[in-house]
Amino acid sequence: MPRHDYYHILGVERSADAEAIKRAWRTVARQWHPDRNPDDPDAARRFKDAQEAWRTLSDPEKRQRYDQLGMLYTEDGRPPRPDEVSEVVGSLLGNLFKRRPARGRDLAARVDISLADVMKGATPSLSVTRKRVCNPCGGVGTLPENRRRCATCAGTGRSTRARLLRSACWHCNGRGWTAVQVCSACAGEGLCATPETLRVQVPPGVADGQKLRVGERGDEAPGATPGDLFVSVHIAPHPTLERRGDDLVLRVPVRFRELVLGARFELPSLDGPLAVALPPRAAAGHTASLTGRGLPRAQRSGRGDLHVSFELEVPTRLTEASEKALDSWFDALPPDAHPRRQRFDAAAKERP
Ligand SMILES: [Zn+2]
Ligand SMILES: [Zn+2]
Structure with a gap:
């Protein structure tokens, strides 16, 4: 019994004449020939199906019988067995339901x-x-x-x-x-x-x-x-603002002087430029959180926050003059200018 519609296997219309069927058979046979598809079981099966379709459709008497019997057709003309009949009935019913998809593709x-x-x-x-x-x-x-x-x-x-x-x-x-x-x-x-x-x-x-x-x-x-x-x-990534959920993070590289003496910044935000003050003697990594300056909360009201993080940028290049000036500036500092370092040095001396 045919496993698939012979016309479909050869890719021809049911009304195709002998010449069209011959042409279609040559094309399909070339495509699935075992010599061109070595060790491909799928190609071997398709070639065998095509051979079977060609044997039937190229023989006017067999073709007529196939046209009448369809899936119940047998090449040798024997009547179909009951199990074959029920298989065909099953697949026909299946096709009735399958013929049209319920929805188009997403x-x-x-x-x-x-x-x-x-x-x-x-x-x-x-x-x-x-x-x-x-x-x-x-x-x-x-x-x-x-x-x-x-x-x-x-x-x-x-x-x-x-x-x-x-x-x-x-x-x-x-x-x-x-x-x-x-x-x-x-x-x-x-x-x-x-x-x-x-x-x-x-x-x-x-x-x-x-x-x-x-x-x-x-x-x-x-x-x-x-x-x-x-x-x-x-x-797309923003040039300065990072997203963290509904919050935004803005990392501002600051100079040593700005950390020590304090500074006022005009910083970019999604609401336009924002004036933000860095207090004097702030720690490196000091963060200012601006409530409600973040992103809108999805499916909720309100907005997240904007966290401005001031990160110390150490100078990467010094001139001879600036190096000297820095040295004398440090020498002029009071001894307790760096209390944490002072405590650390004392503790390290006690328990070396
Ligand atoms: Zn059309
Ligand atoms: Zn009909």
Whole structure:
């Protein structure tokens, strides 16, 4: 019994003439020939299927018998066994349910946004190529003028052969007609790849890598609901601000003098420049937390905080004059200028 539809195996229409079948057989045989696919069991199986399809479809008498019996056809003409009949019934019923997908395929895309977009939310535009129901053929895969009444079921679409099946005509799949030529716009698929531009709503506080669902903007499917589009959000790194959940961290390299004497800074934030004071004698790594200057909290009200971290930058280059000046500056310091170091030195001397 055929494992698959012989016409499908050779890739020809049911109405194909002997010449077209011969051409198709040569192409398929070349593709799956064992010499070209050594040690490939899948290719070997396909080649064997193609040989079987060719033996039957190239013989007018066998082909006629196959056209009438379909999956119940046997090459040697023996009647099918009961278990074979029930297998075919099972697969036909399966096909009835499988013929149309319930939904179109979901699609994936990505958008790139900035940290400022996370602050306010954004509606970036996005280009996707989605499959849409073919306009010329309405998703059927054949233009109306290229459909011929099915000879097997006389256009009823119902099986006439095997009474017990009482199911769709196997020749035309229950449509009552067969195609003599597939739709050229969609190559018979019923769907056409269509580029589209759409805008996506990115909510404030969105996380990096978060997937946003855009309902029914995936592939269409004839007679079914379109799939969904899943857009993953990528946030470009900000030149100065780092994100930590809803909070932001700003690392400011400060000079020794600024740490010792204090300084006022005008620092970048997502609300524009912020005046921040560094108090005199601050420790290296001193952090100022600005409440509510972080990112909006996703699905909650309020905002996170902005943590400004002042990090000491030691000079990497000194001139001879600056080195001397630094030396004399240290010499002029009172002895208790560095109390922690003083305590450490004392403890180390006591217990060497
Ligand atoms: Zn039919
Ligand atoms: Zn079409």
